[in-house]
Amino acid sequence: MRRRLEAVAMENIIVFAPHPDDDIIGCGGSIARQLQQGNKVSIVYLTSGDAGSLKHIKRRMVQIREEEARKAAALLGVSELFFFRNPDGYLEFKRDNLVKIITLIREKRPIAVYIPHSKDQVRDHRVTHELVVEACHRAAGPWFQECEGQPWSVGNIFGYEVWTPLQDPAYVEDISEFMEVKLDALRLHRSQLEEIRYDEAIMGLNRYRGIMTGEGDYCECFELLRANISIKRGAL
Template identity: 35%
Template sequence: MQDAKALIISPHPDDLEIGMGGTVCLLLEKGIDVISIVVTDGRRSANPSGITQEQLVRTRESEVRESSEILGVEISLLGFSDMESDSNKREFSFRMVEIITNLRPGEIYLPHPEIDKHRTHRTVSRLTLDCLKAAIKEIPFECECWFYEVWTPFPSYDRIENITSFADRKRRAIEAHRSQTAYKDYTDGIMGLNRYRGAFHDTADGFSPLWAEVFIKHDSK
C-alpha cells in the first residue's frame, strides 16, 4: 500500500541516524516499510585517520550498513561523490524521480532545505522536492514531506515523536559511525538535543517524553 511506505533521504551516511534514528524504529514498529536513500558516499567526510579516499568510502559504507542493521532499516546507496557538479545533480534528479515514481511513498523525510546550515543537505532536499513534484505529475499520488533536524535545531516544529523506547538503539546506530565520532564525538550532542526536546515540550497536552525527535511539515502549496 502506498501509505505504508516511508522514504528517507540521507544526504550523508549518518544523517538519518542523527535526525530520526528513533522515529525510524517507531515507523517500523507500526508496520511501515522504511527505505533509506543514502545519497553521497562519504569521501569528503572528516578523515582523522588519514586513510585514502577509497578506504574512507569503504569504511563509511561498512558503517552505514552496520547502523542500518541496528535500526532495522533497508538502505540503498546511490554512491555520489558530492552534490556540487551539475552532472551529479542531473543524475541524482533522474534517479530520484524514478525511485519516487516506483515506490509512491506515503511519506518522505529529509533535511530542511532552508534551515539546515549544511549546503549539501539543502541541495539534496531542494532537488528531492522538485523530483517529488515531477513524480506526482507523472503518476498522481498523495505524499507528505517531513523535515528532520541534523545540523541546525529548529526554532519551532509541527510534530514530535517520543523515541524514549528507542533512544539506546539510536545511540548505538550513531556510534556505529566510528570514523566520524573519532573526529568529533557528536553522539552526546545529538542525544542531548533529543533530551532537550523531550524536557521542554509543552506538556499541556499531557505528552511528556523523556527523549524526542521533532519535524517540520513541508507546505507543498
C-alpha cells in the same frame, strides 16, 4: 502557530540522507518507530561521506562509511539501502540525481519521505532537501518520460534536524523508547565519532526537545513540508 500531527498508518517510507549517519542523527528514532508499526523503510544516501576524514583516501572512506551505514541500518531493522555515491561536499542539483529520485519515488510509492530541513547550514543537506522536494513535485505529474513508473504523490514530507536546530518545529515524535537503539546505531558510525561526538550532541538535542515540548523524555522534531494527515492545533 506550531502544530502536532496525529499518528497515521503508513506503508512505504523513504529516508533521504546527504551522508551516512545523517539518517540516524535526524530521524533514527522515527525510523525505529515506523518499523515497529510494521512499515517498510528504505534509506537513500546521496553521498557516501568520502570527505568524512583525513585519515583515509576517498575510495577507502567510501568503503568504511557504507559499511558503517549498513551496520547501523541493520541494527534498526532496515535492509534496503541505496547509495547514489555523489561526491561528498559537492552534491549538485542536477538532472541525473532528479531522475533517480523521481524513479525511486514512483517505484516505491512512499506515503512519507524524510529529508534534512530547509534551513540546515550544511550545503549538501540543503541540496538534498531541494532535490527531494522538487522530485516529489515532479513524480506526482504526468511528465518526464525519462523517469520510469507511474505518477505518485508523496503525502507527507518531514524535514529533520542534523546540524542546525529548527527554529519553529511543526511535528514532534516521541522517541523515548527508541533512544537507546538510536544511539547504539549512531555509535556504529565510528569513523565520524572519532572527531565529533555526534551521539552526545543528538542525545542532548532530543532530550531538550522532549522537555520543551512536553511530549516525552526524548523527542525528534521536524519541519512539515507536506501533510495528508489530520492536524491538532495548539502549542507544542
